[in-house]
Amino acid sequence: MSKPTSPTKPSKTSRRTFLKISGASIIGGAAAYWFSGGSNGGESFAANLKEIKADRIVPTFCEICFWKCGVLAHVKDGKVFKLEGNPKHPLSNGKLCPRGTGGTGALYDPDRLKTPLIRSRVDGKEVWKAVSWDEALTYTAKRLNEVKAKHGAEAIALYSHGHGGAFFKTIMKGLGSGVMAAPSFDQCRGARTVGFKLTYGRAVGSLEQLDTPNSKCIAFIGSHLGENMHNTAVQDLSQAIDRGASLITVDPRFSVVASKSKYWLPIKPGTDIALLLAWSHILIEEGLYAKDFIEKNAHGFDELKQYLADKTPEWAYVETGLDPSLIRKSIRELAKNAPAAYVHPGRHVAWYGDDTQRSRAIAIVNALLGNWAKKGGFYLGNKLSLKAAKIPAFPPKAKFKSPSHFPLANKPCAYDVCDASLSTKERAATIKAWIVYGCNIPLTLPDTRKVIAAMKELEFVVAVDTMPAEVTSYADVVLPENTYLERYGELHAPLYRQPYVAIRQPAVKSMYQSKPGWWIAKSLADKLGLGHYFPYKDIESYLKSRMDNSGLSFDQLKKDGVILGDNLPIYDNAAQMQFNTPTGKIELLSTTLAAQKGLSAFPQYTRPEQVPDGFFRLLFGRSPVHTFSRTTNNPELLKVMPENEVWLNTDMARILGFKNGQYVMLENQDEVSTGPVRVFVTERIRQDCVYMVHGFGREDKRLRASYGKGASDARMVTRIKRDPIMGATGMNVNYVTLRKVG
Ligand code: MGD
Ligand code: SF4
Numbered sequence: 142m143s144k145p146t147s148p149t150k151p152s153k154t155s156r157r158t159f160l161k162i163s164g165a166s167i168i169g170g171a172a173a174y175w176f177s178g179g180s181n182g183g184e185s186f187a188a189n190l191k192e193i194k195a196d197r198i199v200p201t202f203c204e205i206c207f208w209k210c211g212v213l214a215h216v217k218d219g220k221v222f223k224l225e226g227n228p229k230h231p232l233s234n235g236k237l238c239p240r241g242t243g244g245t246g247a248l249y250d251p252d253r254l255k256t257p258l259i260r261s262r263v264d265g266k267e268v269w270k271a272v273s274w275d276e277a278l279t280y281t282a283k284r285l286n287e288v289k290a291k292h293g294a295e296a297i298a299l300y301s302h303g304h305g306g307a308f309f310k311t312i313m314k315g316l317g318s319g320v321m322a323a324p325s326f327d328q329c330r331g332a333r334t335v336g337f338k339l340t341y342g343r344a345v346g347s348l349e350q351l352d353t354p355n356s357k358c359i360a361f362i363g364s365h366l367g368e369n370m371h372n373t374a375v376q377d378l379s380q381a382i383d384r385g386a387s388l389i390t391v392d393p394r395f396s397v398v399a400s401k402s403k404y405w406l407p408i409k410p411g412t413d414i415a416l417l418l419a420w421s422h423i424l425i426e427e428g429l430y431a432k433d434f435i436e437k438n439a440h441g442f443d444e445l446k447q448y449l450a451d452k453t454p455e456w457a458y459v460e461t462g463l464d465p466s467l468i469r470k471s472i473r474e475l476a477k478n479a480p481a482a483y484v485h486p487g488r489h490v491a492w493y494g495d496d497t498q499r500s501r502a503i504a505i506v507n508a509l510l511g512n513w514a515k516k517g518g519f520y521l522g523n524k525l526s527l528k529a530a531k532i533p534a535f536p537p538k539a540k541f542k543s544p545s546h547f548p549l550a551n552k553p554c555a556y557d558v559c560d561a562s563l564s565t566k567e568r569a570a571t572i573k574a575w576i577v578y579g580c581n582i583p584l585t586l587p588d589t590r591k592v593i594a595a596m597k598e599l600e601f602v603v604a605v606d607t608m609p610a611e612v613t614s615y616a617d618v619v620l621p622e623n624t625y626l627e628r629y630g631e632l633h634a635p636l637y638r639q640p641y642v643a644i645r646q647p648a649v650k651s652m653y654q655s656k657p658g659w660w661i662a663k664s665l666a667d668k669l670g671l672g673h674y675f676p677y678k679d680i681e682s683y684l685k686s687r688m689d690n691s692g693l694s695f696d697q698l699k700k701d702g703v704i705l706g707d708n709l710p711i712y713d714n715a716a717q718m719q720f721n722t723p724t725g726k727i728e729l730l731s732t733t734l735a736a737q738k739g740l741s742a743f744p745q746y747t748r749p750e751q752v753p754d755g756f757f758r759l760l761f762g763r764s765p766v767h768t769f770s771r772t773t774n775n776p777e778l779l780k781v782m783p784e785n786e787v788w789l790n791t792d793m794a795r796i797l798g799f800k801n802g803q804y805v806m807l808e809n810q811d812e813v814s815t816g817p818v819r820v821f822v823t824e825r826i827r828q829d830c831v832y833m834v835h836g837f838g839r840e841d842k843r844l845r846a847s848y849g850k851g852a853s854d855a856r857m858v859t860r861i862k863r864d865p866i867m868g869a870t871g872m873n874v875n876y877v878t879l880r881k882v883g
Contacts, residue, residue, distance in 0.1 A: 197216045201646050202232075204624070206370075206771070211232060213702070216648055232372060238375065240767065240768060253655070256621060257272050257276070269619075297320065297574045297576065298561075301578040309662050312674075322555040329489050336497045341720055341728075348637050352516060356381050356518070360471070361388070361398050365396040367401075378398075388402035394788065395825035404471045412457075412749065417503060418744065453465075454466075480515035483510065492873045494865075495871070520711040523709045527693075548740070548866065570599075583611040587858040610844075623656060629644075643703045644703075762832065773847045794822040803819070804820075805880060809875050840853070857875050
């Protein structure tokens with residue numbers, strides 16, 4: 142277990158303080174923009190929507206989360222008053238999720254960033270100076286070039302999350318730095334990618350290639366689809382339910398999907414690998430596995446059988462607390478419906494430091510069900526191959542010198558980039574500057590205190606954001622990007638059931654002084670002397686040339702928002718049954734892991750440490766109306782869910798004397814606290830854990846709608862357990878106690 146170094150006082154080199162973007166601290170001519178915000182924003186567009194007739198309907202795609210559903214933006218008098226799903230777009234099929242319909246809240250949020258800002262010193266005090274774009278970009282380029290000249294290109298790191306990140310990656314490649322990190326890797330689904338690649342030679346993809354509408358049985362293991370809202374995945378699931386599919390949910394909490402399930406397995410947190418091994422044991426012992434499929438396609442079956450010999454349901458009962466008969470019934474249900482049955486691979490899987498092996502254990506159960514490239518199981522999608530723009534070759538990339546070593550981390554871990562930005566007694570920081578695009582790093586990486594200490598030590602930080610999020614408070618330069626409803630973006634042509642290409646295009650003009658990400662990156666590149674990597678006048682000509690070169694109509698794309706490609710086979714064709722693993726087979730026994738010292742060829746179960754007396758294990762997840770801290774200040778979505786709550790088991794509430802709705806503070810094992818947060822007393826959770834939705838507990842007064850609402854799970858994550866294979870930061874290893882307030 143590693144405990145992040147968390148300096149409680151700023152390090153000696155610390156040179157940057159938390160700087161609120163409030164009216165009082167902004168100086169300079171552009172301050173007027175800041176104060177004019179109220180007149181542009183804040184109106185309620187929800188009223189009388191039906192009576193309003195749009196002047197224009199603009200197809201684009203959503204950015205409220207990363208699923209990228211097709212949107213129709215209804216515009217009247219230059220304002221977006223309604224967002225609907227684009228019926229032509231395969232991800233939305235005419236519908237948006239609740240968050241997507243609240244996208245106008247992001248556009249008209251009165252707290253938005255409105256002008257470029259530079260941290261300056263006036264009369265010995267740090268203040269924000271509102272500046273022109275030219276000044277902000279000239280200064281940013283100067284500082285980045287200084288860092289490069291002094292420390293090398295690899296001292297500059299990029300954090301990015303979201304569709305616009307691609308333009309900033311071009312800058313990094315032009316600079317010659319390979320230090321590009323995203324929280325979606327080691328804080329989210331990286332372990333799943335590595336686990337499936339080790340097993341099948343292929344990842345499951347960000348639009349998970351699951352043939353849910355044709356499935357007859359689906360098992361969710363720690364995946365709370367429906368609360369974790371991905372529009373198409375939820376539409377697919379409701380189709381499956383309508384067709385009579387049976388569901389199995391493995392979760393310490395009676396989640397929404399558990400309430401729709403035939404079997405709920407209220408597992409002891411951290412013991413999932415034991416259950417998965419027992420499931421595989423039963424499939425083999427009872428002869429329920431897909432024999433022909435395994436014989437033809439799998440490597441290491443006999444060794445697996447031997448490895449699983451003692452992993453009986455009775456063995457798993459001791460670990461998981463699950464009745465052996467429930468373990469048997471649930472896997473038999475999956476086997477009965479296979480191959481039109483699957484165990485969902487999950488999405489946010491950075492839990493306990495055994496994450497790649499847990500993903501491997503899921504991949505192995507699926508292999509035994511024989512559902513790869515099968516109707517109702519995993520499909521193998523296709524994508525349109527769009528021509529890339531012609532640009533000059535990049536210089537060689539200087540690699541990230543990580544302070545930690547994880548043999549199968551195929552990209553820099555976001556956590557290690559932060560580590561390398563902070564000096565310790567043993568080593569000096571090697572990362573000296575951050576470019577942050579669309580990531581609220583202090584609430585995203587484990588241990589907010591450590592992130593802040595790193596940001597204070599860095600020589601330069603530039604944050605590109607739409608909101609005055611926590612990350613901008615510690616930046617030297619803040620660049621306001623406009624929201625997705627005001628901008629063009631890169632084309633989107635993902636791997637999917639039916640290939641397609643979609644366009645993001647502006648529904649309304651840019652508000653305030655905000656600018657699109659492509660423009661910010663291109664203009665910064667010009668200042669850095671890297672303009673030749675953006676060889677186009679504007680984004681429309683760039684997108685048009687990509688479409689023209691690919692033989693597709695840009696005009697049609699603009700009109701419909703999407704162009705569909707041909708339907709190609711997604712099941713069972715011979716070409717798809719090639720596995721890009723060392724043996725060319727599905728590796729039940731991983732030859733790659735077997736070759737690594739200290740790693741196991743099969744998923745190994747390790748008992749999680751006991752929850753200390755007087756504490757609960759802290760679990761966290763998603764809400765259908767919010768996406769991390771992206772949306773927790775969105776006025777439209779806050780109307781639906783204004784704060785998070787902490788779920789507490791009814792018996793424990795009675796014993797400890799807590800009432801439903803009462804406000805408490807949470808304090809973790811390292812005496813860090815967050816809150817106040819309301820208690821939700823429920824029988825829907827085990828006694829040994831509590832649960833809350835991620836993204837709340839905002840600490841910054843300039844977020845007027847969300848400041849002080851609810852509690853921050855990120856604050857409670859002061860310990861992590863790293864996955865030894867790829868470095869995922871297991872965060873479910875923190876414990877909290879509830880303290881009464883008032
Ligand atoms: P957010 O915290 O929502 O997500 O981590 P992040 O990607 O950092 O921060 C998003 C930032 O993007 C906000 O500052 C928002 O204002 C800004 N933004 C929104 N739209 C735009 C835009 O159009 N342009 C620009 N430039 N900025 C924009 C998510 C990460 O967090 C992930 S993927 C997971 S799964 C993990 N989840 C998780 C958890 O559940 N608990 C804890 N404690 N930590 C977690 N970390 C991980
Ligand atoms: Fe937008 Fe919802 Fe689709 Fe995410 S799932 S892209 S928030 S509509």
